[in-house]
Amino acid sequence: MKTNTAKKIGGNKRVAKDIGKTVAAFVLFLLYMIPFLLVIINSLKRKISIVKTPLSLVDDKGFQFVNYSEAFQEMQFLKAFGNSIMVVACSVALLIIFSSMCAYILVRKEYLACKVLFLLLVSYMVVPFQVIMIPLLSIYGNKLGVLNSRLTLILMNFGFGTCFAVFLCHGFIKTSVPIALEEAALIDGCGPFQIFFFIVFPLLKPILSTIMVLQFLGLWNDYLLPSLVLGKPATYTLPIAIRTFVGTFSSDFGNMMAALVMTVFPVIVVYIFLQKYIVGGVVAGAVKS
The missing domain is CATH 1.10.3720.10 (MetI-like)
Structure with missing residues (x-):
């Protein structure tokens, strides 16, 4: 009984440790990806919206795909x-x-x-x-x-x-x-x-x-x-x-x-x-x- 209990406790600790590592890796991944996501989001906004509200997901006038055509030219x-x-x-x-x-x-x-x-x-x-x-x-x-x-x-x-x-x-x-x-x-x-x-x-x-x-x-x-x-x-x-x-x-x-x-x-x-x-x-x- 004691051996099984020890294994069970050890197993639970290992599972908790793995979950902690996964959560930490996911948080670090989000922190790493934030700059890239902001670049994509702001590429679809007007200049004034980028300056005023750089963290907003959508421009007040919707997605500005014209940025891509203008940049291309x-x-x-x-x-x-x-x-x-x-x-x-x-x-x-x-x-x-x-x-x-x-x-x-x-x-x-x-x-x-x-x-x-x-x-x-x-x-x-x-x-x-x-x-x-x-x-x-x-x-x-x-x-x-x-x-x-x-x-x-x-x-x-x-x-x-x-x-x-x-x-x-x-x-x-x-x-x-x-x-x-x-x-x-x-x-x-x-x-x-x-x-x-x-x-x-x-x-x-x-x-x-x-x-x-x-x-x-x-x-x-x-x-x-x-x-x-x-x-x-x-x-x-x-x-x-x-x-x-x-x-x-x-x-x-x-x-x-x-x-x-x-x-x-x-x-x-x-x-x-x-x-x-x-x-x-x-x-x-x-x-x-």
């Missing part, structure tokens, strides 16, 4: 969307191909230079972008004069994302890609490029998917670097194009909120379909690296 959404797609796609493609190749060499070659280079790459991950921001712009702008170019932004994104991508690929190759497959391919007459692209590269799908998702989310929402590099409206990405609604003395909050919703929507879609790769790939790439 004024910010040249299609042009900015195309720029964002081009910059993000090219940056991610360069990262996936060259970072995986670099990590493969660093893992398989037992040279001292490879170990030193990997340590330098990992060390660079702790350097904030703000530290090198001014010198970088001074060199690229004043000395080389290559700012206001999407190609420059792509190369910068590639350079800044390489360390993290190499770090993940390095750990994944070291723990999850058996060298026996490469040795068998070498015996069959495959060259180094054939071994990498036909044997190793397909096995990197989980970690490369993780890199793709993380880099896509980060580069799509990036504002600081594009705002420093891109100065011509024809080259604006979506986060920079939203500045169209920010004026010196006033801002068009309704159109701005609508633009934010249209900008975030593609990211949400990508995350929903590829979220399973994030946790699994990060865990796989972070072990024994």
Whole structure:
């Protein structure tokens, strides 16, 4: 009887603890989602209603869908969307191909230079972008004069994302890609490029998917670097194009909120379909690296 009672009490405590965790997680989720919900709600209201009653659910004159059409035209959404797609796609493609190749060499070659280079790459991950921001712009702008170019932004994104991508690929190759497959391919007459692209590269799908998702989310929402590099409206990405609604003395909050919703929507879609790769790939790439 005493044993059963103890188990029952322990079971009740465990259930209460689980319920408490669930409630806490739900409350934190609501607190986290409030800003996003407010953006969606205010995107359907007039500017005066946003300023006076930002927490009201509906505008006095009903939903203002005109904000979306005006924002679409004024910010040249299609042009900015195309720029964002081009910059993000090219940056991610360069990262996936060259970072995986670099990590493969660093893992398989037992040279001292490879170990030193990997340590330098990992060390660079702790350097904030703000530290090198001014010198970088001074060199690229004043000395080389290559700012206001999407190609420059792509190369910068590639350079800044390489360390993290190499770090993940390095750990994944070291723990999850058996060298026996490469040795068998070498015996069959495959060259180094054939071994990498036909044997190793397909096995990197989980970690490369993780890199793709993380880099896509980060580069799509990036504002600081594009705002420093891109100065011509024809080259604006979506986060920079939203500045169209920010004026010196006033801002068009309704159109701005609508633009934010249209900008975030593609990211949400990508995350929903590829979220399973994030946790699994990060865990796989972070072990024994």
